[in-house]
Amino acid sequence: MASWSKDVFSSMAQSVSYDPDTQTMMITFNNGKSYVYANVPEDVAVDVSNAASVGEFINSEIKGRYSYRRL
Numbered sequence: 001m002a003s004w005s006k007d008v009f010s011s012m013a014q015s016v017s018y019d020p021d022t023q024t025m026m027i028t029f030n031n032g033k034s035y036v037y038a039n040v041p042e043d044v045a046v047d048v049s050n051a052a053s054v055g056e057f058i059n060s061e062i063k064g065r066y067s068y069r070r071l
Helices: 042-050 054-062
Strands: 004-007 013-019 024-029 034-037 068-070
Antiparallel strands (some): 013 024
């Protein structure tokens, strides 16, 4: 499956990228910082990129559930 990236319209984030081969999701925030989250199912990454409120989704469904590192 191919990697993908999507610009999001959010006060918190600029874009969401996903690599299905490694199950890694990268979120680039409006402050310019990017974080890579490990072992994220693709449906979760799709849900983040399509959320009505990306920030609320990240806070409720991503933070504390997936390990991450800052790039």
